[in-house]
């Protein structure tokens with residue numbers, strides 16, 4: 152026998168029955184975004200490498216350690232997208248979407264790639280649902296974006312999570328803070344690699360998970376203490392409006408996030424049952440990104456939610472989708488003649504929106520009944536030549552065992568399996 156294959160290390164995969172949970176998470180996150188007027192943007196999974204080095208920032212782990220970068224056959228440097236914001240911004244600029252109605256409101260869902268060390272909840276191919284609202288600078292829009300993420304999580308039945316917010320300030324706040332932070336960092340005893348990272352973006356040290364660094368940074372100056380009055384009142388307005396919407400949050404002054412483009416409002420959702428990989432989603436405002444990528448000087452705000460981690464959170468909170476695929480009717484044909492009649496009936500029922508299936512192959516009645524049971528069918532109907540000749544079949548409701556005689560027609564079967572729903 153030939154060797155079989157395994158999926159590449161560290162990728163997340165979904166197949167039945169758990170793929171039902173993936174779908175539910177994706178659709179639940181998507182719904183509030185659609186209701187708020189966000190529309191689909193479908194982008195390539197690979198882009199010019201420089202889009203990410205410039206967009207995401209060359210002080211980040213994502214760019215320095217985690218990108219899947221390769222040369223294509225034309226000698227161009229290509230990278231599998233590690234995140235969605237830079238690509239969305241590229242598309243907005245390239246296609247002039249910012250010349251239309253503002254804010255541009257888009258959402259995306261799909262696979263993203265980071266060459267991280269795989270562990271529970273951390274994958275090399277993972278799935279994000281994200282939204283971006285581009286071109287309008289308004290604290291109400293920050294709140295809308297956060298509220299959409301929160302509504303999605305709540306609609307899944309999740310509650311064991313915290314929303315953490317902070318402000319990373321505007322250009323002036325950051326310049327003053329940077330000056331003091333650089334002075335503070337200069338006094339620390341750091342290795343060469345960390346010094347290089349700090350020289351590119353000193354905020355990165357707040358994000359360093361090493362115990363020695365976080366201890367050293369415990370007295371570091373915090374951006375929140377350096378906000379200009381504009382940045383401060385913007386942050387206060389975001390907090391006020393979150394309160395009006397009854398969205399609970401905590402202020403986390405040390406949060407900097409793993410990507411360099413953030414300014415002002417930044418946030419993360421943290422789930423309490425996921426151990427080290429507790430970040431189930433996050434985002435924020437990015438004032439300079441569009442200009443940095445060659446576009447107009449417009450601000451934007453967005454988030455990305457990690458579908459894989461949210462699926463794990465649903466399981467941890469026992470709000471997972473049931474394994475049943477919602478099959479309304481399973482029809483079992485006992486002869487070749489009844490098989491084609493059954494297929495035609497089921498075809499009509501499916502067109503009428505009834506989830507229905509039949510016994511394919513030739514496994515006999517016992518095997519077919521077992522299949523109906525495994526598939527969680529609500530109703531089962533067995534059709535042999537007698538039923539076909541009489542034009543009547545017994546439809547059995549599996550939960551009660553009740554049987555009723557139903558004429559072999561689409562409309563009679565349709566009302567038999569939909570009447571008690």
Ligand code: HAM
Nearest residue numbers: 234236273274277430431432433434435453454455457
């Ligand atoms: P991010 O925080 O890097 O933000 O990723 C968002 C979410 O993706 C994380 O909170 C996490 O749930 C999930 N995620 C990230 N890496 C992995 C991984 N290796 N395995 C499993 N899940 C993962 C962004 O990507 C920004 N583009 C969000 C954004 C949009 N900001 C503004 N607009």
